[in-house]
Amino acid sequence: MGNTITDQQITKGLTVFDNIDGKLLTALNSCVHCGLCATSCPVFLATKDEKLTPAHKVDLVASIYKKYCTFSGKLFPGLVSAKAIDDELVEEMVDQLFGACTMCGRCNIHCSIGVDIEYLVRTGRTMLANMDKVPSTLQSTVDSALNTGNNMAIPTEEFVDTLEWLEEDLQDDLEDETAKIPLNEIEKKYLYTLNPREPKFFPLSISAMAKVFHVAKESWTLSTKMYDVTNYAYFSGNPEHAKIIAKRLDDEMEELKAEECVLAECGHGSRSFRWEAPNYLDKKLDYNVLTSVELLAEYLRDGRIKTDPNLIEEVVTLHDPCNLVRGGGVIDEQRYILSKTVKNFVEMTPHGTESFCCGGGGGHLAMSEYNERRMKMGELKAEQIRKTGATIVATPCHNCVDQLIQINHAFKLNVQIKTLAEIVADSIVINSEDKNRIQD
């Protein structure tokens, strides 16, 4: 095989090892090949392909580190499994790190010695991004966000038209003209962000959240400048792109002088802004960032909204988004919400921090070339869902919603997929006393 990778690309790729810290060094040097990660990984479980185990991915990234950054690897590469970067290796890395890992982090919690495998995959992706080797299908969504301000290239005017349309519907539904979807209002308690697929194709979750905000008498606003909670550069691995996207939301928080930032139901969006933005932006965010899941739970706990679980009688199960649970620490809130909003809740096995990825994580929905693996992973999830006997699957992540819609169709589950905001909105009870209080 010929070699088209230039020395310049290799040099750029290797910059991930500049200023290497203890965390990365530990991850690169500690794998003992016990094999526990393999049986925890949904890609391996779905494909039974030994080349697709998490340990194999660790080895790939470590082999490059050894080749270029260690004495023994430079002198005796064969002895320490050190590998030089060439076309073949890059192709394998793209296939493994982008195409066979949803960055779900389930391997991390099963690793016998605590290697942060997911972090190594991200490091490998950054290496590939630096070499300009991000799959074009994934890069396209990043570019869309960079060039237009949101990952679906929705023009602001069309966004505003959609929100006005939703506001009219909300007022009709509630028979209440005071119900609003506020835009660009300053000095509100919360700036709320959306996933662009909501205004573009699936706006019921916007109406649902607006209804909840209205009933809770919340002080909130949307921005017409920044309405994208996602950050696909978290998946592509390019920190410069991630910084540009994160900065927009940070700037808009300042512009609108909002007190706190509420992130819509989006696993990676929550993680990439709440936990990663301070790293991307190299500063501490001087406001609180929370997920809408936590806010919904708070409203219920504080009695700011009232719900009747008897209004949803169907059997409901819950899909835990990886980035919200293992990568976000939001585990009990969604269960608390369901305990207050549905009559028959059944957990999947396993669930919570042990939950299986739906298959759509890590940017996989964008990368159609890996569709077959994605749907094989989806089959694992389909079986989990089927065993619960549920007819509604709730999940606080729009990306998971899309994958679950496909799973539902492909494996004929006959379920409805809903966000938590939709579940809460469907079970809200407004009596005449409440109505007076809200309109006051």
Next chain:
Amino acid sequence: MATIEIDGRTFDMDGDGFLINPREWDEEVARLIAKYDGIEEMNKKHWAIVNVIRKNWEEKDMAPMVRVICKETGVKLREIYQLFPLGPARGACRVAGLPKPDGCV
């Protein structure tokens, strides 16, 4: 890229079954893709939705907002999800022969 054969006709499609070359699209292609998705017969509402999507794409090079689909066809939002169980993007836009939209779809 994959070549998909539906009822004797072959198409180049991406891994998600979106046409590689949207110019290959015609009404028969729409019917074939719909059938592949389990929509045995395209009714008037299916066609109205697909035509609005197609028109928007021809004019603006992008899929329309679901609001525009509702407004121009008169089909209610919730009904769109019933007509195309895979949703406006992976369902309707695919039947309309558009390339796969970016984002979480």
